Amino acid sequence: MDTSLFLVQLLNGVQYGLLLFLIASGLTLVFGVMGILNLAHGSMYMIGAYLAYYFTTLTDSFLLAFIISGTIALVIGIIIERFLIIHLYKRDHLDQVLLTVGLIFIFNATQSYVWGNDPLGVEVPELLSGSIRLTDIVEYPVYRLFISLLCLVVAASMYFTINKTRLGMMIRAGESDRAMVENLGVDISKLFTIVFAIGVFLASLAGIVSAPIVSLVPGMGEHVLISCFVVVVIGGLGSIKGAFVAALIVGIVDTYASVLLPQISSMSIYLLMALILLVKPQGLFKN
Amino acid sequence: MQNILEVHGLQTLYGESHILHGVSFDIKAGETVSIMGRNGMGKSTTLKSILGIAPPRSGSVIYKGEDITRLPTWKRMRQDIAYVPEGRGMFHNLTVKEHLQMAARKNSRGETNWTYDQVLEVFPRLTERLTNKGTQLSGGEQQMLAIGRALLTNPDLLILDEATEGLAPLIRKEIWQVIRQIKDSGVSTIIVDKNIKVLNELCEQHILIVKGKVVFNGDSETLNENKEFIEQSLAV
Ligand SMILES: Nc1ncnc2c1ncn2[C@@H]1O[C@H](COP(=O)(O)OP(=O)(O)OP(=O)(O)O)[C@@H](O)[C@H]1O
Ligand SMILES: [Mg+2]
Numbered sequence: 001m002d003t004s005l006f007l008v009q010l011l012n013g014v015q016y017g018l019l020l021f022l023i024a025s026g027l028t029l030v031f032g033v034m035g036i037l038n039l040a041h042g043s044m045y046m047i048g049a050y051l052a053y054y055f056t057t058l059t060d061s062f063l064l065a066f067i068i069s070g071t072i073a074l075v076i077g078i079i080i081e082r083f084l085i086i087h088l089y090k091r092d093h094l095d096q097v098l099l100t101v102g103l104i105f106i107f108n109a110t111q112s113y114v115w116g117n118d119p120l121g122v123e124v125p126e127l128l129s130g131s132i133r134l135t136d137i138v139e140y141p142v143y144r145l146f147i148s149l150l151c152l153v154v155a156a157s158m159y160f161t162i163n164k165t166r167l168g169m170m171i172r173a174g175e176s177d178r179a180m181v182e183n184l185g186v187d188i189s190k191l192f193t194i195v196f197a198i199g200v201f202l203a204s205l206a207g208i209v210s211a212p213i214v215s216l217v218p219g220m221g222e223h224v225l226i227s228c229f230v231v232v233v234i235g236g237l238g239s240i241k242g243a244f245v246a247a248l249i250v251g252i253v254d255t256y257a258s259v260l261l262p263q264i265s266s267m268s269i270y271l272l273m274a275l276i277l278l279v280k281p282q283g284l285f286k287n
Numbered sequence: 288m289q290n291i292l293e294v295h296g297l298q299t300l301y302g303e304s305h306i307l308h309g310v311s312f313d314i315k316a317g318e319t320v321s322i323m324g325r326n327g328m329g330k331s332t333t334l335k336s337i338l339g340i341a342p343p344r345s346g347s348v349i350y351k352g353e354d355i356t357r358l359p360t361w362k363r364m365r366q367d368i369a370y371v372p373e374g375r376g377m378f379h380n381l382t383v384k385e386h387l388q389m390a391a392r393k394n395s396r397g398e399t400n401w402t403y404d405q406v407l408e409v410f411p412r413l414t415e416r417l418t419n420k421g422t423q424l425s426g427g428e429q430q431m432l433a434i435g436r437a438l439l440t441n442p443d444l445l446i447l448d449e450a451t452e453g454l455a456p457l458i459r460k461e462i463w464q465v466i467r468q469i470k471d472s473g474v475s476t477i478i479v480d481k482n483i484k485v486l487n488e489l490c491e492q493h494i495l496i497v498k499g500k501v502v503f504n505g506d507s508e509t510l511n512e513n514k515e516f517i518e519q520s521l522a523v
Contacts, residue, residue, distance in 0.1 A: 169389035173378045179340070180376035184390050185364035185440060 004138040009255050015144045017251020018151035022206040023224060024231040024243045025158060026199035032238030033175045033195050036085060037096055040103035042225025044200045047107060048073055048207025049216050050115055053122050062125035062212070069208050070201065077200030081193045089192075108218060117218050122211040147209050154205070155244060162240065171195060175238070227254075230273050236283030245284055290349075291316040291444055291475045292337070297346035299329075299336045299499075306332045307343065308499040314492065316443075319476045321486040324496035325521060330479045331373055333496060334446055338370055339363055350444070367394045369442035373449050375433040377421030384417040386436050394441035400472065406435040409465050427458035434465065445469060445476045452481070463489070483521070487511070495520055 027041045051072055055065030080103070088096050123129075124143045131139035162168035173181045174191055182188050206224075214220070231250050235242025250269050257268035264271075276284065292314040299307035306329050314320050324330045335341035337348050339360040347356045355363050364370070378386060387406060393399050407414050410431040416424055421432060430450055437445060450466070451459040463485055470476055470489065480486055486493065493510045495503035497520055503513060510517060 166389055169381060169385045172380045172385075173389055176378040176380050177376060180372070180378070182359075182361045183338070183340070183364060183370050183372065183376065184436070185361050185392070187361050 004135050005259075007134060008138055008140060009259055010252065011140055011144070011148075013252035013255035014248060015148045015151075015251070016255055017248035018148050018155070019206050019210060020224075020227055020231050020251055021244050021247035022151050022154060023203045024228040024235070024247055025155070025240050026202035027228050028232045028235070028238055028240060028243045029202075030196055030199040031232075032240075033171055034085075034089070034192050036088060036196075037093070037100070038085075038196075038199065039097060039100035039225065040080075040107060041199070041203050041228065042221035042223070043104050043107035044073065044076070044203035044221070045207040045210075045224050046111060046216075046221035047076070048204030049122075049211040049214070049220065050111055050120075050207075051204070052208040052211040053115070053120050053216055056122050056211075062122070066208055070205060073204030073208075074197050074201050076204075077197035078193055080200065081196035085192075085196060086189070104222070107221070112218055115216075120216040122216070124212040143212060147213070150209060154202070158240065167194075227269065230269050232283075234273055234276050234283055236285040239283070239285040242283055242285030289316050289352075290314060291351060292477075293349040294333075294337060295347045295349070297333065297336045297343040297348075299332055299341055299343045299346075301332075301341070306499050307336060307346075309346070310336075310496070310499065310501055311346075312494055312501055312504055314444075314475060314477065317473050317475055318491045319470045319478065319489055320492040320494065321490040322477060322479045322494045322496060323481070323483065323486065323517070323521060325523065328496045329499040330496055331448055332499075334370070334448055334477065334479065338368070338446070364440070365395065367441065367443040368446065369437035369440045369444070370446045371430075371433045371437050371448060371450055373452070375429045377424070377429050377432065379420060379422040381421055382418050383413055383421065383424070383432055386421055386432055387439055390436040391439040392441070394443070398441060400441050401438040403439065406438055409468060410435050427454045427462070430454065430458075430462060431465075434462070438469070442474060445474050447476065448479045450478070450480065481521075483517070 023041070023045055027038065030041075031037050048069060051069035052062070052065050055068045056062050059065060059068075084099060084103070088099060124141075128143040128146050130142045132142055132145070134140050162171060170181060170186055170191055174188060178188050181191070227250065231243055231246045234250065235244070235246030250272065253272050254265070254269050258265040261268065290313045294313070295311050297307045297310040298305070310329070310333050322330050322333065332341055336343045336346075339358060343356070347354055349355070350363070350366065350368070355366070381389065387403055391403060412428055413431055413435060416428060421429065424432060434447070434450065447466070451462055454462070466476070466478065467489065478486065478490065487507050487510060490507065492506055493503065494501055495517060502520065503517060505513070
């Protein structure tokens with residue numbers, strides 16, 4: 001592999017990693033704060049992608065599709081938390097698994113019913129469709145750079161919200177001792193709705209922006225969910241900082257493995273996870 | 288004077304075990320009230336029932352003339368009640384400064400009686416610990432932070448459960464001083480503590496709970512008249 005290809009793969013790896021972070025951060029946030037492991041988190045990624053497809057086709061504008069789909073995702077998040085997840089807080093993990101796996105089936109059936117099982121694609125929005133020249137012979141698509149930039153902006157906003165704002169302090173406090181948060185006059189159920197909706201939104205956002213660079217197929221949600229688990233486990237359950245670092249590592253390793261070691265590429269990230277857990281059984285950043 | 292709190296016939300159970308057997312008492316606005324009793328007699332449970340943390344099976348809690356028995360805890364707190372629990376309720380992932388910032392709010396009438404700076408003024412020790420996590424503090428500092436945090440919600444009724452328990456004498460003294468200051472500012476206060484001597488001079492009203500029942504309820508004068516009975520009930 002020469003340097004220019006190496007560079008392109010590095011950018012691809014970072015871009016994939018950042019996208020994984022977007023999804024994994026929502027998963028880990030919801031788990032860390034609310035103690036809920038949402039197995040349907042990947043479905044929200046899928047739904048985001050299909051909504052983007054639907055509204056791009058309908059409106060002919062990716063930007064409009066982006067806004068509408070993002071809004072719908074937020075609403076879906078609020079509805080799921082208010083009507084379903086709310087019943088889980090006092091129940092055990094098995095009930096969480098049953099409910100959220102049930103949601104996967106519902107979302108998959110909906111996807112199949114509405115959009116069918118043939119692969120679909122979304123065109124890269126015109127404004128971002130060009131490439132920029134990295135070296136004399138290497139070009140890189142602007143849209144992928146846009147994804148990376150967007151993910152970085154989201155990561156920075158999350159960092160700011162969680163660490164610097166009062167809402168973020170309340171969310172962290174809820175992670176530590178939710179009864180005490182209530183004792184301070186905070187409506188914890190509203191806080192949980194907000195956190196869950198943010199989590200769903202982040203996964204859907206990843207699906208929306210991925211739509212132009214992946215093919216939309218049934219099962220895309222489960223595939224990404226498993227990669228997210230790897231990220232969350234490597235990073236340390238509940239740690240957003242950990243998810244960030246782990247997502248980049250997983251993204252880069254996965255990308256290089258598929259170029260350098262195609263025979264084992266599908267298991268590379270699991271090998272990586274096993275190695276890291278051997279050294280750090282709690283993940284890189286134990287919460 | 289008007290009652291800020293009226294507690295009627297609280298019956299509270301944890302699962303099968305019946306803890307409170309009809310606890311009743313009134314608290315006048317602006318007064319400081321002690322709740323005494325041996326370990327496990329139901330003092331904390333009484334506070335938790337008032338706050339909705341351990342909802343009573345029957346009985347009622349009237350606060351400022353309104354029945355709050357069925358309100359969720361956070362809504363009661365929004366009506367200007369503040370609670371410093373046993374164990375202090377520190378957040379392991381928030382700094383001292385963040386504990387204070389996240390709790391601070393105007394009271395329901397939009398007033399601010401306690402500011403961040405004022406809290407640090409009464410608890411100067413916290414100033415040096417602002418960037419430490421809540422659980423990294425010593426017991427005394429945690430207690431100060433828990434009280435400071437409660438004050439920043441600008442309460443009309445402050446509920447303190449064992450605020451001086453397990454602390455060094457000097458720190459206790461500091462905490463009692465601040466409680467006195469809070470009392471002087473006109474906040475109604477319920478104090479669960481074991482130090483009868485301090486309670487006797489600080490509080491206008493005293494309540495003694497034995498096995499989930501109020502067995503004494505009176506002012507400091509009556510307390511002194513019944514000293515023998517009280518001490519007997521508190522002896523281990
Ligand atoms: N969550 C709970 N579940 C079951 N039983 C409980 C619970 N909390 C307290 N109890 C029991 O209720 C009784 C009263 O407890 P409570 O905490 O009200 O006592 P207390 O008067 O505050 O005692 P202390 O001085 O030790 O704090 C005790 O027998 C205790 O074991
Ligand atoms: Mg107690």
